Amino acid sequence: MDISTLFSAMPGAVSQGLIWGIMAIGVYITFKIQDVADLTVDGTMSLGGAVCILMLTHGQNIWVAILAATLAGMIAGLVTGVFHTGMGIPVILAGILTQLGLYSINLKILGGKANQAISADKYDLLVSLRYVKGVAFYKNAIFIVAVFVIVIIAILYWFFGTERGCSIRATGCNPNMSRAQGINTNFNTVLGLMLSNGLVGLASALYAQYQGFADVNAGRGAIVIGLAAVIIGNVIFEKIFHNFALKLFAVAIGAVIYYMVLQIVIWLGLDTNYLKLLSALVVAVFLAVPYWKKKYFNKPVKKGADNNA
Amino acid sequence: MLKIDHIYKTFNIGTINEKTALNGATLTLNEGDFVTVIGGNGAGKSTLLNAVAGTWFVDQGSILIDGVDVTKMPEHKRARFLGRVFQDPMMGTAATMGIDENLALAARRGAHRGLKSGITKAEREHYKELLTELDLGLENRLTSKVGLLSGGQRQALTLLMASLKKPKLLLLDEHTAALDPKTAAKVLALSDKIVAENNLTTLMVTHNMRDAIAHGNRLIMMNEGQVILDIAGEDKKNLTVEDLLQKFEEVSGEEFANDKALLS
Numbered sequence: 001m002d003i004s005t006l007f008s009a010m011p012g013a014v015s016q017g018l019i020w021g022i023m024a025i026g027v028y029i030t031f032k033i034q035d036v037a038d039l040t041v042d043g044t045m046s047l048g049g050a051v052c053i054l055m056l057t058h059g060q061n062i063w064v065a066i067l068a069a070t071l072a073g074m075i076a077g078l079v080t081g082v083f084h085t086g087m088g089i090p091v092i093l094a095g096i097l098t099q100l101g102l103y104s105i106n107l108k109i110l111g112g113k114a115n116q117a118i119s120a121d122k123y124d125l126l127v128s129l130r131y132v133k134g135v136a137f138y139k140n141a142i143f144i145v146a147v148f149v150i151v152i153i154a155i156l157y158w159f160f161g162t163e164r165g166c167s168i169r170a171t172g173c174n175p176n177m178s179r180a181q182g183i184n185t186n187f188n189t190v191l192g193l194m195l196s197n198g199l200v201g202l203a204s205a206l207y208a209q210y211q212g213f214a215d216v217n218a219g220r221g222a223i224v225i226g227l228a229a230v231i232i233g234n235v236i237f238e239k240i241f242h243n244f245a246l247k248l249f250a251v252a253i254g255a256v257i258y259y260m261v262l263q264i265v266i267w268l269g270l271d272t273n274y275l276k277l278l279s280a281l282v283v284a285v286f287l288a289v290p291y292w293k294k295k296y297f298n299k300p301v302k303k304g305a306d307n308n309a
Numbered sequence: 310m311l312k313i314d315h316i317y318k319t320f321n322i323g324t325i326n327e328k329t330a331l332n333g334a335t336l337t338l339n340e341g342d343f344v345t346v347i348g349g350n351g352a353g354k355s356t357l358l359n360a361v362a363g364t365w366f367v368d369q370g371s372i373l374i375d376g377v378d379v380t381k382m383p384e385h386k387r388a389r390f391l392g393r394v395f396q397d398p399m400m401g402t403a404a405t406m407g408i409d410e411n412l413a414l415a416a417r418r419g420a421h422r423g424l425k426s427g428i429t430k431a432e433r434e435h436y437k438e439l440l441t442e443l444d445l446g447l448e449n450r451l452t453s454k455v456g457l458l459s460g461g462q463r464q465a466l467t468l469l470m471a472s473l474k475k476p477k478l479l480l481l482d483e484h485t486a487a488l489d490p491k492t493a494a495k496v497l498a499l500s501d502k503i504v505a506e507n508n509l510t511t512l513m514v515t516h517n518m519r520d521a522i523a524h525g526n527r528l529i530m531m532n533e534g535q536v537i538l539d540i541a542g543e544d545k546k547n548l549t550v551e552d553l554l555q556k557f558e559e560v561s562g563e564e565f566a567n568d569k570a571l572l573s
Contacts, residue, residue, distance in 0.1 A: 159424075161426065161427050161428075162423070162424045162425060162426060162427050163417055163422040163423055163424070163425050163426070163427050164422045164423060164424060165427060166406075166410060166413065166414060166422075166427035166428070167414065167417075167422045169403070169405075169406060170403045170406060170414050173403040173404060173405045173406060174399075174400070174402070174403045174404065176395075176400050177400060177401055177402060177403055178385075178403075178414075179384045179385045179388065180362070180384075180388055180391070180393045180401070181388060181414050181415050181417075181418045181470070182385050182386070182388035182389050182417075182418040182419050182420075183385055183388075183414070183422070184385045185385065
């Protein structure tokens with residue numbers, strides 16, 4: 001176990017973590033702001049890459065390809081949203097349905113194969129795992145993805161401060177109150193799902209370029225990684241980050257930490273087949289912490305209102 | 310201002326829990342009316358308010374607000390006519406958002422919500438003044454999360470939100486029932502003040518007969534999904550709780566079955 005192999009793996013872990021950080025910010029929107037668990041993302045995390053590579057191999061510009069991947073993700077979110085609000089399907093099931101349907105669509109996009117390679121030599125890719133070390137900083141994958149993260153956070157910070165953005169936050173917090181204040185909660189739920197899955201589609205496009213291939217299974221368990229990043233970011237930065245932009249930043253950092261820990265665990269010699277099991281258990285425990293806290297460590301709170309109104 | 314014409318609503322049709330909550334209820338409110346609504350448990354008081362608010366659609370009958378037929382209008386669209394305060398203090402505000410943000414949401418009731426700023430500096434100043442008038446010390450906690458407020462403070466804030474954009478109709482659904490007596494009295498006094506200042510047409514459900522008599526210019530009693538008693542003007546001013554109980558027995562042929570109403 002040579003520590004230098006661990007260090008040499010870290011730049012890769014950071015860039016991969018940042019890409020998944022974009023995905024995790026998408027999960028943050030649904031899970032934290034909208035208060036829904038959207039499982040569409042498992043499908044979207046494969047879809048974006050497939051669309052991106054399809055566009056590239058058909059001679060499209062890299063930016064057009066990334067935009068198309070983002071739009072594809074938004075459509076996936078739209079489908080889940082319509083399943084939920086228009087057809088009354090519980091949101092978790094609606095997400096699972098879209099995710100399952102996307103598996104066929106992703107296979108179709110990849111030409112019936114489970115994966116499709118894209119060479120960084122033949123195509124002008126934005127990010128690649130070959131550009132994490134020993135290249136000019138503006139070509140470095142970490143730098144490019146970091147710029148993406150910052151721009152995305154800036155846009156989201158602005159958007160959730162607008163009238164529409166505020167109404168989406170209110171919808172997630174209290175749908176009854178929102179309707180009483182004239183907010184179309186169904187519309188907002190769909191809009192939030194589209195926004196979230198658009199980001200996941202974008203992350204997927206970057207991830208496929210980074211890895212050099214799109215894979216129909218790239219998104220398997222994506223929701224768990226996204227949740228892990230959200231939770232890690234929340235636990236570590238809860239006390240210091242109160243600003244919304246910083247909270248989003250914490251999520252991206254959470255994803256980076258997740259991938260760094262993963263790298264360490266691999267370096268320690270864990271059978272990589274156990275990685276998903278480990279991720280699932282870690283997320284389960286962290287999700288349980290607030291519940292346990294409430295159940296076993298809280299002093300009983302006096303019910304009803306107090307007198308100083 | 311409000312015209313409710315023979316509305317019917319049955320929940321859980323075809324099951325053993327089938328319950329006819331509204332059975333041809335009819336009621337007309339004139340502009341400036343402040344009507345208190347009383348009745349036993351399950352009489353249809355809150356159901357009547359929910360029907361007006363559009364929580365669900367009625368099975369039959371029609372509802373007009375200021376001449377507009379809202380019978381088939383979804384809840385969020387109807388909201389532009391209505392100000393609402395709920396029984397549960399948690400229900401009327403967004404707990405994870407600031408006091409200022411909640412007010413800003415209410416200020417945009419009925420307006421298009423686009424990409425303009427969700428709250429402006431001028432608005433904050435305005436809200437600060439309004440909160441100063443409330444005299445609950447909230448003016449210095451403008452950006453505090455509403456979840457940190459007490460039940461009474463939240464109901465006061467919800468009242469302010471309901472009247473921020475003058476509604477055609479104010480719906481108060483037992484909005485003091487979850488508060489302790491002292492706080493309840495304060496919130497009721499504030500309701501009176503807001504209604505009077507804005508000359509709001511108001512429908513207030515209460516389980517407290519004394520409150521129902523003391524507030525408003527009209528009182529209606531509901532039983533089994535219908536309005537069975539409608540008292541206004543001088544008659545209402547001279548009402549006593551005993552009168553009400555007696556009238557209830559006369560009209561319905563049974564005893565008023567709600568201890569809470571009698572004891573409080």
